Amino acid sequence: MKSMLYLSGVILAAVVLFAAAAVSVSAQEAKDDAEPVELIVFGAASMTETLSELGERYTELHPNVKIVFNFDSSGTLKTQIQEGADVDIFISAGQKQMNQLDISAAKDANPDKLDFVLEGSRFDFLENKVALAVPEGNPAGISSYDDLKAKLEAGKVLLAIGNSDVPVGQYTQKILSFLGLDEEALAKAGSVTYGSNVKEVTTQVSEGTVDAGIIYQTDAYSAKLTVVDTATKEMCGQVIYPAAIMKPSKNVKAAEVFLEFLRSDEAGKVFEADRKSTRLNSSHLR
Numbered sequence: 001m002k003s004m005l006y007l008s009g010v011i012l013a014a015v016v017l018f019a020a021a022a023v024s025v026s027a028q029e030a031k032d033d034a035e036p037v038e039l040i041v042f043g044a045a046s047m048t049e050t051l052s053e054l055g056e057r058y059t060e061l062h063p064n065v066k067i068v069f070n071f072d073s074s075g076t077l078k079t080q081i082q083e084g085a086d087v088d089i090f091i092s093a094g095q096k097q098m099n100q101l102d103i104s105a106a107k108d109a110n111p112d113k114l115d116f117v118l119e120g121s122r123f124d125f126l127e128n129k130v131a132l133a134v135p136e137g138n139p140a141g142i143s144s145y146d147d148l149k150a151k152l153e154a155g156k157v158l159l160a161i162g163n164s165d166v167p168v169g170q171y172t173q174k175i176l177s178f179l180g181l182d183e184e185a186l187a188k189a190g191s192v193t194y195g196s197n198v199k200e201v202t203t204q205v206s207e208g209t210v211d212a213g214i215i216y217q218t219d220a221y222s223a224k225l226t227v228v229d230t231a232t233k234e235m236c237g238q239v240i241y242p243a244a245i246m247k248p249s250k251n252v253k254a255a256e257v258f259l260e261f262l263r264s265d266e267a268g269k270v271f272e273a274d275r276k277s278t279r280l281n282s283s284h285l286r
Contacts (some may be wrong), residue, residue: 044093073166073197094167122244140211160213
């Protein structure tokens with residue numbers, strides 16, 4: 001009787017192990033046989049390094065997914081989307097450009113009544129800072145935004161800023177206004193230069209062709225630039241990066257999974273590593 005019970009136990013254990021192995025093999029086969037997906041992500045230029053790293057980590061977990069990034073100024077990306085470019089996800093460096101594509105935004109924020117944002121997919125993804133960065137060695141000896149103001153008024157420094165149609169340029173305009181500086185007068189005096197996106201401004205600072213640049217803290221960190229000051233909320237408002245799936249997306253489910261990954265602990269490790277930006281949690285979902 002004991003032998004029969006023992007034999008029954010062995011058989012049962014074997015069946016369980018076989019079933020578990022079969023499930024494991026089936027899961028692996030499902031993963032290996034998953035249909036290839038190309039996910040097109042439009043990202044603000046300031047997200048280049050972070051999103052590229054996150055994309056690599058994601059494709060390691062999802063080898064059937066190919067992520068194609070398009071990095072540029074949020075204004076340029078918004079225009080490309082409006083003109084019919086293939087896109088699944090848009091991550092903007094400012095609410096303005098996302099609002100211009102979102103039919104649920106206030107009428108004055110979306111006067112053209114554009115309807116590109118997939119309902120329920122939009123959320124506030126990241127908070128950044130607007131930094132005053134200087135070249136190696138800080139030749140002009142700039143110490144703060146207030147010091148920058150004094151040196152600009154004296155005509156002693158050259159400042160690089162973003163164009164007015166890109167978020168970093170729009171934040172800069174608010175900072176200059178807060179400081180009581182006239183951008184037009186500075187431009188006429190030859191005290192400012194412009195970049196079509198934040199990377200161009202960052203390059204001017206890195207190459208030392210200007211005395212300082214107003215860029216995102218993440219870009220300063222990536223370029224190993226010295227930050228002498230960061231703008232407060234009172235100076236330019238919060239710098240929030242919204243993300244959303246676009247209605248023309250051909251891969252909505254895959255886009256949803258990728259955005260969930262961006263909110264995961266795995267993705268959080270990337271942000272913790274640079275400590276120059278703050279990932280917003282799911283409580284910020286719109």
